[in-house]
Amino acid sequence: MPATAKLALEDGSIYAGHAFGAEGEIAGEVVFNTSMTGYQEILTDPSYCGQIVTMTYPEIGNYGVNAIDVEHESPALSGFIVREESRVYSNYRANGDLGSYLKQHGVIALSGIDTRALVRRIRTVGAMRGVISTTDLNDESLIAKAKASPSMVGRDLVSEVVPDSVVGWDSRLDEWSEIEINQRRQGQAPAGKHIVCLDFGMKWNIPRHFVSRGNRVTIIPGNRGADEVLALEPDGIFLSNGPGDPEPLTYAHDTIRQLVGKKPIFGICLGHQLLALACGAKTFKLKFGHRGANQPVFDLTTGKVEITTQNHGFAVEEESLPDCLEITHRHLNDDTIAGIRHREHNAFGIQYHPEASSGPHDSHYLFDRFQQQLS
Missing domain, CATH: 3.40.50.880 (Class I glutamine amidotransferase (GATase) domain)
Incomplete structure (x- = not known):
C-alpha cells in the first residue's frame, strides 16, 4: 500500500493522497499543465524550477520514460501531482516507469487526489504557494510551512x-x-x-x-x-x-x-x-x-x-x-x-x-x- 502524502496550500486547503517517487517534503508554487502527453519533457524543463506541477490529464505514466525525451540532465521542478499514476507502461521506446524515474531524481510526487478540484481552485484563487510532504501529515503545520515559503515574485530562480x-x-x-x-x-x-x-x-x-x-x-x-x-x-x-x-x-x-x-x-x-x-x-x-x-x-x-x-x-x-x-x-x-x-x-x-x-x-x-x- 502506498504511503500517505499531503498537499497544503497557503489558503488553508488540504489534499490527501498517495506518495510516489521520492519521499520527503518540498515547497513551491502550485501550478497546472493541461498537456495530455509530454510529462517527461515537462519534468525536465528548467522553467519549472521552484514549482509544483499538477497535470490535468487524469492518467500519467502510461508510456513510461526513456533516455531521449528529456529537456535537461534532470528534473528541476519542486514536485509533481497527478490524479492517477500508471504503474503499467507500454511503449517500444520506454526503458523505465515514471515512479522509479522520479525516485531516482529525488522528485516528491503525489497521486490519488481530485486534480480537477485543485485546478479549479487555482483558476479561481490564482497560483499559490504549497507544500507536499510524506513526513509531516499535520494540517496546521503544513499550512504554516506553505505560508512561510518564498514567493515567486521578485525571486531570481x-x-x-x-x-x-x-x-x-x-x-x-x-x-x-x-x-x-x-x-x-x-x-x-x-x-x-x-x-x-x-x-x-x-x-x-x-x-x-x-x-x-x-x-x-x-x-x-x-x-x-x-x-x-x-x-x-x-x-x-x-x-x-x-x-x-x-x-x-x-x-x-x-x-x-x-x-x-x-x-x-x-x-x-x-x-x-x-x-x-x-x-x-x-x-x-x-x-x-x-x-x-x-x-x-x-x-x-x-x-x-x-x-x-x-x-x-x-x-x-x-x-x-x-x-x-x-x-x-x-x-x-x-x-x-x-x-x-x-x-x-x-x-x-x-x-x-x-x-x-x-x-x-x-x-x-x-x-x-x-x-x-x-x-
Missing part, C-alpha cells in the same frame, strides 16, 4: 539552473539530432552560421533545432556580460527560456540592452520577456499562467492561428510597451502579448515554445525566420 561554463552543443548530440541533421542536410550545404545561446534554463530541443539547420551552437551562461557574448563572434544571439520572475534579472536586462542592434536576436519565453524589459517595457504576473500544449496564438502578420506549447507565469505589460517594439502575436484565451519585434533592429521574441511541436509544425517558421536574419 535563473541562478539555480544556469550552466557553469561555456560549451558547444555538438558535444551533446543525440539520436533525435542526428536523424534531423541527416534529413535536413540531404542535397544542401550546411548554413554554417554561429548561434550563441544565452542559457537561462534552456530546453535542449531548442539548440537541436538550430543544429538541425546546419548551424554551430555555443551555449553561454545567462549571467555573462555582453562583451563575453560578442567575443564569441556570433552570427546571431538566442535568449532562452527559464524559470520565474524576469524583472529581478537586471544583469540580463543590461546584457541584452547592449546586444540589441549588434547581432540578430531571437528570444523564447523568458528570453522574450527579457528582451522586452531590456527595451523599456514592464512585465506582470498572470493569475495562474499559461501551461500546456494546446494554447491558441494569433499571428497578427499572417492572420493564422497556431496551436502552441506554453509554460510561463509572467507576461509583457502592453501599456508599458515602448515605441520601438510592436506586437506580432496574441494569446487568444486572454489577449495577452505572445510575440514582439523591434521596429529598427533584427530582434524578436515569442512567449511560447516553437520547438515543442504541439501544432505539430505550426511554429517552426520562427526558427526559419531567425535563420534568414543570420545571412
Whole structure:
C-alpha cells in the first residue's frame, strides 16, 4: 500500500493522497499543465524550477520514460501531482516507469487526489504557494510551512539552473539530432552560421533545432556580460527560456540592452520577456499562467492561428510597451502579448515554445525566420 502524502496550500486547503517517487517534503508554487502527453519533457524543463506541477490529464505514466525525451540532465521542478499514476507502461521506446524515474531524481510526487478540484481552485484563487510532504501529515503545520515559503515574485530562480561554463552543443548530440541533421542536410550545404545561446534554463530541443539547420551552437551562461557574448563572434544571439520572475534579472536586462542592434536576436519565453524589459517595457504576473500544449496564438502578420506549447507565469505589460517594439502575436484565451519585434533592429521574441511541436509544425517558421536574419 502506498504511503500517505499531503498537499497544503497557503489558503488553508488540504489534499490527501498517495506518495510516489521520492519521499520527503518540498515547497513551491502550485501550478497546472493541461498537456495530455509530454510529462517527461515537462519534468525536465528548467522553467519549472521552484514549482509544483499538477497535470490535468487524469492518467500519467502510461508510456513510461526513456533516455531521449528529456529537456535537461534532470528534473528541476519542486514536485509533481497527478490524479492517477500508471504503474503499467507500454511503449517500444520506454526503458523505465515514471515512479522509479522520479525516485531516482529525488522528485516528491503525489497521486490519488481530485486534480480537477485543485485546478479549479487555482483558476479561481490564482497560483499559490504549497507544500507536499510524506513526513509531516499535520494540517496546521503544513499550512504554516506553505505560508512561510518564498514567493515567486521578485525571486531570481535563473541562478539555480544556469550552466557553469561555456560549451558547444555538438558535444551533446543525440539520436533525435542526428536523424534531423541527416534529413535536413540531404542535397544542401550546411548554413554554417554561429548561434550563441544565452542559457537561462534552456530546453535542449531548442539548440537541436538550430543544429538541425546546419548551424554551430555555443551555449553561454545567462549571467555573462555582453562583451563575453560578442567575443564569441556570433552570427546571431538566442535568449532562452527559464524559470520565474524576469524583472529581478537586471544583469540580463543590461546584457541584452547592449546586444540589441549588434547581432540578430531571437528570444523564447523568458528570453522574450527579457528582451522586452531590456527595451523599456514592464512585465506582470498572470493569475495562474499559461501551461500546456494546446494554447491558441494569433499571428497578427499572417492572420493564422497556431496551436502552441506554453509554460510561463509572467507576461509583457502592453501599456508599458515602448515605441520601438510592436506586437506580432496574441494569446487568444486572454489577449495577452505572445510575440514582439523591434521596429529598427533584427530582434524578436515569442512567449511560447516553437520547438515543442504541439501544432505539430505550426511554429517552426520562427526558427526559419531567425535563420534568414543570420545571412
